[in-house]
Amino acid sequence: MVTRRVWKALALTGVLTALWAVAAPAAFAAEAGGGEAEQEITMPVAVRTVGLALGSAIAVAGAALATARVQAAVGAGGTGALVEKPDLFVTILVLIAIPETLMVFGFVIAILLWQLIG
Numbered sequence: 001m002v003t004r005r006v007w008k009a010l011a012l013t014g015v016l017t018a019l020w021a022v023a024a025p026a027a028f029a030a031e032a033g034g035g036e037a038e039q040e041i042t043m044p045v046a047v048r049t050v051g052l053a054l055g056s057a058i059a060v061a062g063a064a065l066a067t068a069r070v071q072a073a074v075g076a077g078g079t080g081a082l083v084e085k086p087d088l089f090v091t092i093l094v095l096i097a098i099p100e101t102l103m104v105f106g107f108v109i110a111i112l113l114w115q116l117i118g
Contacts (some may be wrong), residue, residue: 033097056110063106
């Protein structure tokens with residue numbers, strides 16, 4: 001059961017992420033403008049940048065939550081199976097490791113989206 005405190009923490013995290021995503025285009029523009037002429041950031045460019053940043057964050061967060069849920073289910077079932085048959089250790093270890101590929105795919109998608117920002 002998720003408590004009220006956890007929901008408040010999640011809401012605060014979401015607000016801080018949104019604020020960071022809105023401020024990111026200006027920070028990147030100031031950083032990239034070193035010796036070159038200043039480029040003006042238009043609204044469509046800013047919205048695209050924020051969308052890509054949020055998309056990459058959602059890709060990683062979704063992959064992490066999916067991996068955690070699957071590993072919790074496999075871990076609980078695997079523990080019960082190991083009690084009855086200890087020779088299933090390698091099989092259960094593989095079944096616990098397979099969901100990690102979801103996290104790898106989430107990182108790959110996030111990196112691809114992040115490269116489109118530049």
